[in-house]
Amino acid sequence: MSERGANAAGSLELRDVKRVFKQARSKLEVLHDASFTVRAGEMVALVGPSGSGKSTLLHIAGLLEKPDGGEVLVDGEACTKLSDGARTALRRRAIGFVYQYHHLLPEFSALENVVLPQMIAGVSKTKAREKAAGLLDSVGLTPRASHRPARLSGGEQQRAAIARGLANDPSILLADEPTGNLDPDTADGVFAQLTGLVRNGSLAALIATHNMDLARRMDRVLRLEHGHIVEG
Ligand SMILES: Nc1ncnc2c1ncn2[C@@H]1O[C@H](COP(=O)(O)OP(=O)(O)OP(=O)(O)O)[C@@H](O)[C@H]1O
Numbered sequence: 001m002s003e004r005g006a007n008a009a010g011s012l013e014l015r016d017v018k019r020v021f022k023q024a025r026s027k028l029e030v031l032h033d034a035s036f037t038v039r040a041g042e043m044v045a046l047v048g049p050s051g052s053g054k055s056t057l058l059h060i061a062g063l064l065e066k067p068d069g070g071e072v073l074v075d076g077e078a079c080t081k082l083s084d085g086a087r088t089a090l091r092r093r094a095i096g097f098v099y100q101y102h103h104l105l106p107e108f109s110a111l112e113n114v115v116l117p118q119m120i121a122g123v124s125k126t127k128a129r130e131k132a133a134g135l136l137d138s139v140g141l142t143p144r145a146s147h148r149p150a151r152l153s154g155g156e157q158q159r160a161a162i163a164r165g166l167a168n169d170p171s172i173l174l175a176d177e178p179t180g181n182l183d184p185d186t187a188d189g190v191f192a193q194l195t196g197l198v199r200n201g202s203l204a205a206l207i208a209t210h211n212m213d214l215a216r217r218m219d220r221v222l223r224l225e226h227g228h229i230v231e232g
Helices: 054-061 084-094 110-120 125-138 154-165 184-200 212-216
Strands: 012-022 027-038 043-047 069-074 095-098 172-176 204-208 220-225 228-231
Touching: 012 054, 027 054, 027 069, 027 204, 043 054, 043 184, 043 212, 054 172, 054 204, 084 095, 095 154, 110 125, 110 154, 125 154, 125 184, 154 184, 184 204
Parallel strands: 027 228, 043 204, 043 220, 095 172, 172 204
Antiparallel strands: 012 027, 012 069, 220 228
């Protein structure tokens, strides 16, 4: 395989990734040679029992944590040897996150929550507001754009979090149980909107879930078993 990885723009590749947590008297090897690729336009489910390492894997794939071995390639670029500054810049440019508990900032409106990550990335306030309004519109939240998170329903909060995750036009979207705290009907609606946005933007999306119905609706299912990735 080439140095640039299996493919370039809009791809996420993990090669033989290891992660070991040191405990008082033992080591917990959570990821042991985990390898897979998600390409542009693919929506891939990450499943596995509680404690199997899904969140750990998403943190490593999202450049929030470094692996203890192996390599992460984002848009074809090998990341483990990058400086902290270069990793942060690549993460901000290429990766969007959506979490189970939306993590919206409570003192800001839905619109401002989508504006802020853009301003941190250097976009002007006017452009950021325009973009945020468009994203909130695409998840049906225009009438709620000026509301703070506490005044939004769970499904609306999660849709705002999806809009925020896409604010900087990432090529890769990582989601950790994005509908995990919602009732089944609301979860279905939020998942449908997430799917539409991922497909529209040709993103490479990796979505951790315990919900096998949602997992089966994605293009592929990756299962974490004893630190390895098993396809299907
Ligand atoms: N910072 C840490 N220090 C020590 N152990 C950790 C740390 N983070 C996670 N672990 C352990 O690593 C294992 C995997 O955790 P992780 O949260 O990745 O699992 P998960 O598959 O996402 O679980 P769940 O489905 O319950 O959210 C667990 O046994 C957890 O206790």
